[in-house]
Amino acid sequence: MPRASARRAPDVAQPPLPMRDNMLDLGAFWTRLLPEQRKTIGVAAMTMVVGWLGATRGPMSRRDKRWNFAAAEIAGREILAGAVIEALGIDLDNFEAHRPHIGLLGIRVCHLCGCTDRVACPEGCSWVDDKTCSRCV
Numbered sequence: 001m002p003r004a005s006a007r008r009a010p011d012v013a014q015p016p017l018p019m020r021d022n023m024l025d026l027g028a029f030w031t032r033l034l035p036e037q038r039k040t041i042g043v044a045a046m047t048m049v050v051g052w053l054g055a056t057r058g059p060m061s062r063r064d065k066r067w068n069f070a071a072a073e074i075a076g077r078e079i080l081a082g083a084v085i086e087a088l089g090i091d092l093d094n095f096e097a098h099r100p101h102i103g104l105l106g107i108r109v110c111h112l113c114g115c116t117d118r119v120a121c122p123e124g125c126s127w128v129d130d131k132t133c134s135r136c137v
């Protein structure tokens with residue numbers, strides 16, 4: 001199966017992806033999506049999460065039914081990944097240039113390295129201001 005970026009017509013001009021603090025602004029990108037793209041992405045994301053929760057939580061007596069939830073998680077993740085990559089049209093070999101701005105989720109993130117309160121730098125760090133950690137000054 002060809003990659004999403006390879007399926008795009010080469011003569012279709014794509015506007016540059018919205019960036020903020022050198023990170024991908026997926027909130028701004030979401031406003032560009034067509035209604036059917038939003039539906040596919042939204043339903044796939046919810047299917048993935050409900051599948052994950054069902055597969056990993058709940059009473060042990062339901063364990064024998066959890067493969068149904070795991071199948072939902074896998075299907076949701078695969079559909080979601082394909083739809084998001086196709087919508088973004090980004091080069092999978094240059095993925096590091098497209099780090100999402102998770103600050104848009106209301107999470108404090110270092111604008112230089114991407115660490116957060118929950119996932120600090122491997123050597124440890126602290127905040128020197130609202131968007132810079134001590135490893136990046």
Ligand SMILES: [Zn+2]
Pocket residue numbers: 110111112113114115132133134135136
């Ligand atoms: Zn940092």
Ligand SMILES: [Zn+2]
Pocket residue numbers: 110113115116120121124125126133134135
């Ligand atoms: Zn840090």
